[in-house]
Amino acid sequence: MATRTIELVYDNHSHLQVTADSVLDGDDAHKHQLRLEDEVVRLEDGRRRYTCPYCLEPLSIRGSTDRIYHFAHPRNPGAECPYRSGFVLSKDEWEALSYNGAKESAAHRQVKSWIAESLRADRNIDAGSVVEDERMQSWRDRSKWRKPDVRATRDGKTLVFEAQLSTTFVATIAARRKFYLGEGALLFWIFREFTLSESEMRFSERDVFYNNNWNIFAIDAHSVETTRQAGELHLWCRWQEPVAQGGSIQYRWHKKLVGFSELTLDFGRQRAFYFDFEAALKEANAKLMGEKAAAFHEERRARQFENRPYISPRVEAKLDTDIAEWVGLEASYATMSSDLERVWLAADEATKFSTRRVQDYAYAVLAPYLRAACPTAPKTLEGREDLRLILGALISLRLGRIVGSRAVNLKHLEDMVFGAAFGYYSVFWYAAGIHGRLSDIGYDVRDSIASRNYGIYRQKTNANDEVRTADFDRAFYILFPELQPAR
Numbered sequence: 001m002a003t004r005t006i007e008l009v010y011d012n013h014s015h016l017q018v019t020a021d022s023v024l025d026g027d028d029a030h031k032h033q034l035r036l037e038d039e040v041v042r043l044e045d046g047r048r049r050y051t052c053p054y055c056l057e058p059l060s061i062r063g064s065t066d067r068i069y070h071f072a073h074p075r076n077p078g079a080e081c082p083y084r085s086g087f088v089l090s091k092d093e094w095e096a097l098s099y100n101g102a103k104e105s106a107a108h109r110q111v112k113s114w115i116a117e118s119l120r121a122d123r124n125i126d127a128g129s130v131v132e133d134e135r136m137q138s139w140r141d142r143s144k145w146r147k148p149d150v151r152a153t154r155d156g157k158t159l160v161f162e163a164q165l166s167t168t169f170v171a172t173i174a175a176r177r178k179f180y181l182g183e184g185a186l187l188f189w190i191f192r193e194f195t196l197s198e199s200e201m202r203f204s205e206r207d208v209f210y211n212n213n214w215n216i217f218a219i220d221a222h223s224v225e226t227t228r229q230a231g232e233l234h235l236w237c238r239w240q241e242p243v244a245q246g247g248s249i250q251y252r253w254h255k256k257l258v259g260f261s262e263l264t265l266d267f268g269r270q271r272a273f274y275f276d277f278e279a280a281l282k283e284a285n286a287k288l289m290g291e292k293a294a295a296f297h298e299e300r301r302a303r304q305f306e307n308r309p310y311i312s313p314r315v316e317a318k319l320d321t322d323i324a325e326w327v328g329l330e331a332s333y334a335t336m337s338s339d340l341e342r343v344w345l346a347a348d349e350a351t352k353f354s355t356r357r358v359q360d361y362a363y364a365v366l367a368p369y370l371r372a373a374c375p376t377a378p379k380t381l382e383g384r385e386d387l388r389l390i391l392g393a394l395i396s397l398r399l400g401r402i403v404g405s406r407a408v409n410l411k412h413l414e415d416m417v418f419g420a421a422f423g424y425y426s427v428f429w430y431a432a433g434i435h436g437r438l439s440d441i442g443y444d445v446r447d448s449i450a451s452r453n454y455g456i457y458r459q460k461t462n463a464n465d466e467v468r469t470a471d472f473d474r475a476f477y478i479l480f481p482e483l484q485p486a487r
Contacts (some may be wrong), residue, residue, distance in 0.1 A: 006071040009050045016165070016202075017053055024061070024069045036089040078159075083361035111163035112149045113193050114219045114429070118130070118227040118234070119152045119161075122260065129153040136160070138183060142401040146179050154260075157267070164204065165192055166360065173207050177270050188268050190235070191218040213266075214277035215239045223257055244288040249281070329365050333478065336366060340479050344395050344404045359388060359404065366479075373466055374474035386421035387472060393417050394480050397431045400440075411450065414441045418453040423469025425457045427476060427483070434482055 004020045011018050050059045050071060063069035108294035112132060119130045130152045138144040150161040160180055173189075180187045189208045201209065209216045218236040227232040237258045240251045258274045265272050329339060340362065363381045370377045381388050392404025393413055400410075407413035417428045432438050442448035460467045477484045 004070045006052065006073075007043065010053045012049055012051060015328065022073055023050070024071075041207050053284065075310055106358070107192060108149075108163050108165050111165065111190060111219060114221070114224050115150045115161045115163065115190055118219065119150065119223050121228050121231065122154075122233040123231045124154055126153040126156070136183070136185075138179070144179065146176060151185075157265075158183065159188065160185050161188045161190055164189045164193075164208065169359070173204070181267075181270050184267065186265055186272060187270055188217065188272060191216065192219060192220070212271050213273040213275075215271075215273035215275060217272075221413050228256060230259065233337040234258065235260075237274045239273070239277065240283040242277065242281045244284045244291065247288070247292070249284055249288065270414055279463065329362055333369065336369070337479055337481055341395050341398070341403075342389070344392060346362070348403060353405070356388075359391075363391075370475040370478060373478060374472065377475045386424060386469070389417060389421045390424040391479070392482075393421070393428055394431050394476075397428070397435045397437050398480070398482070400435070400437070410437060411448075414455065418457070423467065424472075425453075426461070426468055429454060429457075431480065431483055 004024070007020055009020055009023065010016075011023075011313055050061075050478060051057065052059055052071075052073065055073075057073050059071040059073065061069060062072045095410050105466065116130055116132050119125050130150065132150050133147060134151065135145045135147050137153060146160075148160045149163050152161075158180075162176065177187060189212075191205070205216065216238050220236065223234045223236055234257050238253065238255045240253055243250050243252055254275070256274070261274050263274055264276065329343060332339070343358060343362040347355045347362075347434070349355075360381050364379075367377065367379050371379070378384050378387065393416075395403045395404070396407075396410065396413055401408065402413060405413060405416065407416055414428065414432075418425055421428075429443075432441055432443065438444060442450040443454065445451060457467075
């Protein structure tokens, strides 16, 4: 079967470069409808719907009973064209011709005009610096140059704008990016319109979008009017926001008319963006990993305790029914950490009951479940002032204020733990680091009381490891899961 000589054409209705096959493939009825439509367009505005992207001459649809339908140049063209001449061009030369041809369309000229008008209305653009279609020669090599659609300077830095309406090959995009990077300029690709559907984005749009921190810009009459009123260049920005949801990263589209001062200009990576996608993606991935880790630990804890027999708290301790009604505490591994914190805070504010009485009740309710996981944990707090103190101290470190003791501040609390709960001192020090309280306590000051106490503790534990109290280790992980080492 014969092939078409003209493979690519410019559609003046959609302002896109399209393949001849996509237009002409189909039945004869479709092709003849296109021929008539093309003639109607020519009669209405004096030009044909399709033009050659290389020489810009109008193209007509031709064919016969024994020839494939194809696009043809006029019989007496006003310009030489590689399609007609048979010149052998390299891939880069074809792409350059296609790009430069697309720049001469009416739609392209409109976008270029909007860009220039908006830049001239921006009070922060250096006066007289806005130029259109002017050569920009390399200061490194005068033989190299580019001819951007619009160029301007802002705060002494060169900004280059290219209107992007048709398919631009990635090689063309890369070549311009490399040139302007070497010249210390920043290149903006400006679209007239684009879709919010990733699946419908053209490859050239994706080449720009994904390499510009997932931001893409467009201009229209509305943005130009906003620029005039605000005295600052405004562009439509569309971006995708990564969100951790349902165990995976989801991407949400957004659109906003943004001022130039709201953009981050990254000259080194040839990017300009409103929304920092890379930073948001790191945050979303961190959140997702945290959720997965929490789910893993919760599942492991559930497996660990799912076969434990139920132990009634009444077997272990005689409960205070008055406090039980007031506190309403029900033991559950899933909420034990927050329940302990809630009751310890309530104990500090109680007027009807003493602090110790509320603490004793709460521990009696939780103890059977703690002992199921940590058999060495005591049944009650009676006679265990060291444990009572460290529980309040760990809650205090988590909240950043004193809970459950008479300490004046965290420094005072550290000294109390050193003196009255020495066996649990390493737990206190570790928790202080987890919650970012080391400097609040004075561990970062070499001659502070906290640093001195820590030094003494290290000396004693190095000499005798039994100094450390380990009877509550596994229970600490249940009540304070943030202390559990990462796996």
